[in-house]
Amino acid sequence: MDKKKNKKIFNRINFKKSMNNAKENFIDILNLPKELSGNYSKITMIENNELLIEGETSVVDYYDNYIKIKCSNIFMQIDGYKLKIEELSNIELLVSGSIVNISFQNR
Amino acid sequence: MKLNDEIKNIYGIVEVEVEGFFTERYINLCRINNVSVWDIVTKSNGIIIFKMFAKDFKKLRAINRKTKCKSKILKKKGVYFNYFRYRKRRFVIILVALFLVISIISTKFIWKINVTGNSKISDEQVIDVLRNYGVHIGKCVLGINTRDIVKNLRASLEDATWIGVDIDGVTLDVEIVEKTTAQMEAKYQNGDILTSKAGTISKIVAENGTPISNVGDYIEKDRIVIEGKIYTRTNEILDVEAKGSVFVENEYVFSNTYSYKQFNKKYTGKEKYSIGVDINNKEKYINYLDKSLKYDIIKNSSDIKLFGNTISFCSYKFLIYELEEYYLSKEEIMDMAKSDAKNFLYNDILPNCKDAEVLTEDIEVTYEDEEKISLNVIYKINEEVGYFKGR
Incomplete structure (x- = not known):
């Protein structure tokens, strides 16, 4: 069975x-x-102040100077100062603040 | 201040502080449960602050239970909360409601009557007629039929040719077009249509009355063409106001004599100057000109008025010219005559005609010798000549 x-x-x-x-x-x-296709996330940046992630996302770690976000195929680590999640919805996530470094990690 | 925030303010926003070990999970669960959150800030380790709609706050209870976090409201913002504060002041609410009701009801009454387009008919006259009909300031708009008002006004105001009534909000607009003096005279007068010029009748259009001449007849000036009478079958004669139009064909002749020999001024380029005085239009200037030569005079003057007399100081400029002979051909004279005749037609004939139409243009030579030629340009014009004359 x-x-x-x-x-x-x-x-x-x-x-x-x-x-x-x-x-x-x-x-x-x-x-x-x-x-x-819905399998990928689209990432848009305005200088180092705003970062928009379109697609399925979820927050893994969230601190003032470090945010780790789970996108559809990758993990994204954002380092910076005064980081703030301005918008959070089913389709998009908007991070603002002064971003210093972004690194990616395969799932 | 963002426009988006102001729009959100209308619904009511709360600022929430969440404390617990799994704040990230808390945010994700908010997203999954369709709780829209924004401006998420970490206050310190394990404490986050975010904004959300007030209506979604109850949804957080389940998320709190799942994540074992504590949430509390820090700030309430928005129109909803501002008015919620005054919910127990019943008197204010009643007053506001009463004000709204009164203002809505008051828009259903006439508060102003606006009469336009009237000069002979006074505003008071119009307002009196309206009052007699039952339309006055303070009357309810509901049930008023503007067509009936127009009918009543037209029956009462005889000097008006057209009346329009419109209700614009709380204003009753009455627009009046008054009769002209000609219309008013014509209304009460019986009479005939006469001809203002002699000619052969080309067309008679009798709208009212009986025509007593036929097309093709020659008619003198000031003769009746359409009589202001109607003959009934029982041989009764009814006096009416004759209406209609009468067209006659007339010939207008332009005649002139042209000589073949023409002169043209040829300026030599030499000029002479002089000064003079003009006292009460009596002109005196220093004359040193050669009488055998021909001059064109250009005069400039400045006037002074002294004891009722006008004294002008003039400067003269004499342009010396010689006459040069040349000869025109017959065709050139014909063209010249045609253009002169056209000027005569447009400047002197057509302005004095009504509904005129030029039918033909003929040119004929009346006299001709070696030196000069006399020409006639004949225009055949169809024009309206009828005019009304009361009895």
Whole structure:
């Protein structure tokens, strides 16, 4: 019984993966922006004062001088002074303050 | 001060402080539960402050329980909280409500009657007529039929040709177009249509009355063309006001004599100057000119008035010229005559005609010899000549 259940779960995961791949392929063919697939985050910066992340995000660590954000495929570490999350919604996250360093880490 | 913040202020904003070990999780749960938070600041380790809508504050209870954090409101902001403060002052609320109700109700009454376009008919006359009909200042707008008002006004004000009534908010606008003096005279007068010029009748349009001449007849000046009478089947004669238009065809002749020999002024370029005095239009200047030569005189003067007399000091400039002979051909004279005739037509004939139309233009030579030629330019013009004359 357990084997059957596991098979079903694996099938679902495979189906999801194949659907995602199909979506990406379709976007590639039509030369559309990659963030439309929903698997990627789009990062926009205005000098070193504002950082906008569009896509699924969640906050991992949050301090005055350090913020760690989980994007769809990567972790993002922001170092700076007087960092502040100005907006937080399902689609975007806006960080303001003086940003000194941004580093990325694969999940 | 951001515009976005001011808009958010209308809904009511609260500033919340959250204390606990998992503040990051707290923020993420807010996002997942559709609680919009902004301006998130870390006060110290484990304490964050953020802003949120007041209506979402109850949703935090579940998040507090999950993350084992404590939340408290630091500040309340917005229009909602400002008015919430006065909720127990019932008298003020009643007054505000009463004021609103009264102001809404008062817009349903006429507070001003505005009469425009009247000069002979006075404002009071119009307002009196309206009052008799039941429309006055303080009357409720509901149920007023502007068409009925117009009908009543037109029946009462005979000097008005057109009346418009419009209710604009609390103002009743009455616009009046009055009759002109010609219209007023014409209304009460029976009479005929006569001709102002003699000619052959080309068209008669009788709107009212009986035409007594026919198309093609020659008619003298000041003769009746449309009679202000109507003959009924029972041989009754009704006096009416004749209306209509009468068109006649007339010939206008421009005649002139032109000589083939023409002179042209040719200035030699030599000039002479002189001065003089002009006292009461009697002119005296130093004359040293050669009488055998011809001159064009240019005069400049400045006037002084002394004991009722006008004294002008003049300066003269004499331009010497010689006359140069040249001859015109017959065709050139014809063209010249045509252009002179056209000037005569547009300056002297057409301004004195009504609804005129030039039918033909003919040119004929009346006299011709070696030196000069006499020409007639004949215009055939169709024009309206009817005018009304009361009996």
